[in-house]
Amino acid sequence: MSVLDKRIEYRPSRPxxxxxxxxxxxxxxxxxxxxxxxxxxxxxxxxxxxGGFFSPGALMELIVPLGQGMRAGAYGSAALVVVSxxxxxxxxxxxxxxxxxxxIFLSSSPNAPLRHARPIGALTTAEIETYGLIRSAGxxxxxxxxxxxxxxxxxxxxxxxxxxxxxxxxxxxxxxxxEGDAFVDLLSAxxxxxxxxxxxxxxxxxxxxxxxxxxxxxxxxAVATIEGxxxxxxxxxxxxxxxxRHRDALDVDSxxxxxxxxxxDRDGLASYANRHNRERAKQAVARLKR
Amino acid sequence: xxSPALRWHRGSCICQRYDLRITQRCLVSDLxxxxxxxxxxxxxHPIVHAFESQRASEPxxxxxxxxxxxxxxxxxxxxxxxxxxxxxxxxxERVLWLCAYGLHRSGENDDAFPYFHGLIGAGTxxxxxxxxxxxxxxxxxxxxxxxxxxxxxxxxRARSNPGVEQIGVLGGEQTTGxxxxxxxxLEETYIAFSVVGLDTSRLxxxxxxxxxxxxxxxxxxxxxxxxxxxxxxxxxxxxxxxxG
Numbered sequence: 001m002s003v004l005d006k007r008i009e010y011r012p013s014r015p016x017x018x019x020x021x022x023x024x025x026x027x028x029x030x031x032x033x034x035x036x037x038x039x040x041x042x043x044x045x046x047x048x049x050x051g052g053f054f055s056p057g058a059l060m061e062l063i064v065p066l067g068q069g070m071r072a073g074a075y076g077s078a079a080l081v082v083v084s085x086x087x088x089x090x091x092x093x094x095x096x097x098x099x100x101x102x103x104i105f106l107s108s109s110p111n112a113p114l115r116h117a118r119p120i121g122a123l124t125t126a127e128i129e130t131y132g133l134i135r136s137a138g139x140x141x142x143x144x145x146x147x148x149x150x151x152x153x154x155x156x157x158x159x160x161x162x163x164x165x166x167x168x169x170x171x172x173x174x175x176x177x178x179e180g181d182a183f184v185d186l187l188s189a190x191x192x193x194x195x196x197x198x199x200x201x202x203x204x205x206x207x208x209x210x211x212x213x214x215x216x217x218x219x220x221x222a223v224a225t226i227e228g229x230x231x232x233x234x235x236x237x238x239x240x241x242x243x244x245r246h247r248d249a250l251d252v253d254s255x256x257x258x259x260x261x262x263x264x265d266r267d268g269l270a271s272y273a274n275r276h277n278r279e280r281a282k283q284a285v286a287r288l289k290r
Numbered sequence: 291x292x293s294p295a296l297r298w299h300r301g302s303c304i305c306q307r308y309d310l311r312i313t314q315r316c317l318v319s320d321l322x323x324x325x326x327x328x329x330x331x332x333x334x335h336p337i338v339h340a341f342e343s344q345r346a347s348e349p350x351x352x353x354x355x356x357x358x359x360x361x362x363x364x365x366x367x368x369x370x371x372x373x374x375x376x377x378x379x380x381x382x383e384r385v386l387w388l389c390a391y392g393l394h395r396s397g398e399n400d401d402a403f404p405y406f407h408g409l410i411g412a413g414t415x416x417x418x419x420x421x422x423x424x425x426x427x428x429x430x431x432x433x434x435x436x437x438x439x440x441x442x443x444x445x446x447r448a449r450s451n452p453g454v455e456q457i458g459v460l461g462g463e464q465t466t467g468x469x470x471x472x473x474x475x476l477e478e479t480y481i482a483f484s485v486v487g488l489d490t491s492r493l494x495x496x497x498x499x500x501x502x503x504x505x506x507x508x509x510x511x512x513x514x515x516x517x518x519x520x521x522x523x524x525x526x527x528x529x530x531x532x533x534g
Contacts, residue, residue, distance in 0.1 A: 153489045232486065232525035239485045239527065240511070247507055250494055254506035257498045261438055269434035273491050274427050280489075281422035284383055288362070288416050 038076030067102025097121035103168030139188020143238035180241025340369035433461030441499035
């Protein structure tokens with residue numbers, strides 16, 4: 001069951017088979033095919049580079065403004081998939097994505113399952129791991145779920161997921177405190193809705209979409225409004241959900257902690273308090289390397 | 291100006307807003323101490339003394355080591371004519387690190403500043419994962435050592451002033467508000483604190499320290515204290531428990 005209750009628009013596009021040394025020609029194509037307009041539904045843009053021969057400058061002109069617009073929210077809630085099998089082009093795209101911090105997914109074929117598209121860009125090892133967990137969990141998680149899957153604290157999970165959302169790789173959907181915010185991988189979400197890429201028929205941009213069945217409708221909050229929401233409130237929603245889901249486990253912990261408090265077992269208490277220090281230390285150092 | 295109250299615990303000098311720490315590399319390689327040396331013992335070194343006296347209330351200096359680099363700016367620390375140090379403030383983790391030490395001998399090969407620049411270039415100046423793990427371990431011990439007494443002291447204050455929020459710091463790190471309301475023979479206790487930077491271990495420990503007889507499920511998560519709403523923008527949560 002998905003938290004998304006609106007259509008996901010799939011917009012494949014392929015520049016004609018040609019040599020593209022001219023930046024202006026490429027810019028014109030980009031502006032025509034992908035005008036920066038936000039919608040209130042999610043979109044997946046797919047640019048198939050196969051058949052085109054792009055100069056490095058032309059490729060930059062095509063991809064960088066689009067990726068930057070995605071990250072800045074100029075396209076609303078959207079994901080960008082680029083298709084290429086050329087090793088040199090892929091290496092160049094990886095470098096571009098990292099340098100300009102572009103949220104891009106690489107695919108080897110327009111017919112390949114979307115879940116096989118690989119995220120590239122300025123991602124930390126922890127974020128790549130987290131993104132893998134989101135996909136293996138079906139493309140939709142809460143902070144509490146990631147904390148369970150990765151064996152980390154809920155605050156650490158919130159940090160990782162917020163990082164991925166901020167960089168544009170996943171989309172955050174605000175929900176009640178009891179449910180906790182959902183973090184959605186659009187590519188997986190599209191497939192979960194029963195529309196693998198190979199089944200998606202490219203249709204004109206004005207009407208290409210596939211809908212979520214009625215029975216999975218739930219309230220959706222636009223991602224744009226969430227990006228501006230208070231971080232404390234976001235953290236609280238994650239905590240409320242975590243505390244609700246783990247009440248039994250915390251009850252067991254509490255019993256042991258209260259025994260240690262009664263026995264004045266300070267070493268035991270310190271050991272319990274320090275359970276997640278290694279993970280925290282890793283995070284602290286990762287911050288310095290960004 | 292009065293110097294702020296300082297405390298020393300393991301590898302830290304605890305100031306009002308942050309801890310002063312020395313990186314392991316600096317402690318052993320630059321200052322020549324054993325790796326297990328406490329901060330209090332390291333104070334006999336002139337630069338550690340200067341670190342404490344000059345940085346206890348202000349985490350930055352006026353001159354930098356190398357160019358300003360935003361949050362990663364390294365500041366120069368000086369003591370007398372020749373003792374020089376490099377400090378870095380990690381505001382997110384509330385810690386100020388003494389990252390390097392050397393003697394200032396202008397124009398000589400072993401002058402402190404070329405040495406500091408070399409460490410920056412090699413990426414070995416800033417604290418490591420081990421440094422942070424040691425910081426968090428020390429804080430965990432401090433939390434465990436003082437939590438129970440802090441919680442009981444705060445609760446006693448709240449019981450003496452029913453209906454009035456009492457605010458205190460638990461375990462040297464967790465600012466917490468407590469309100470006790472008495473209705474007939476029932477005592478209602480509210481505990482409010484922020485979950486920003488908190489982990490579940492500490493949450494369980496805090497509630498346990500206020501009532502060692504109460505199971506976790508006896509505590510109820512509520513949206514407000516009797517005196518005010520919780521400050522959700524600060525990530526504050528509030529638990530309530532009712533006792534006969």
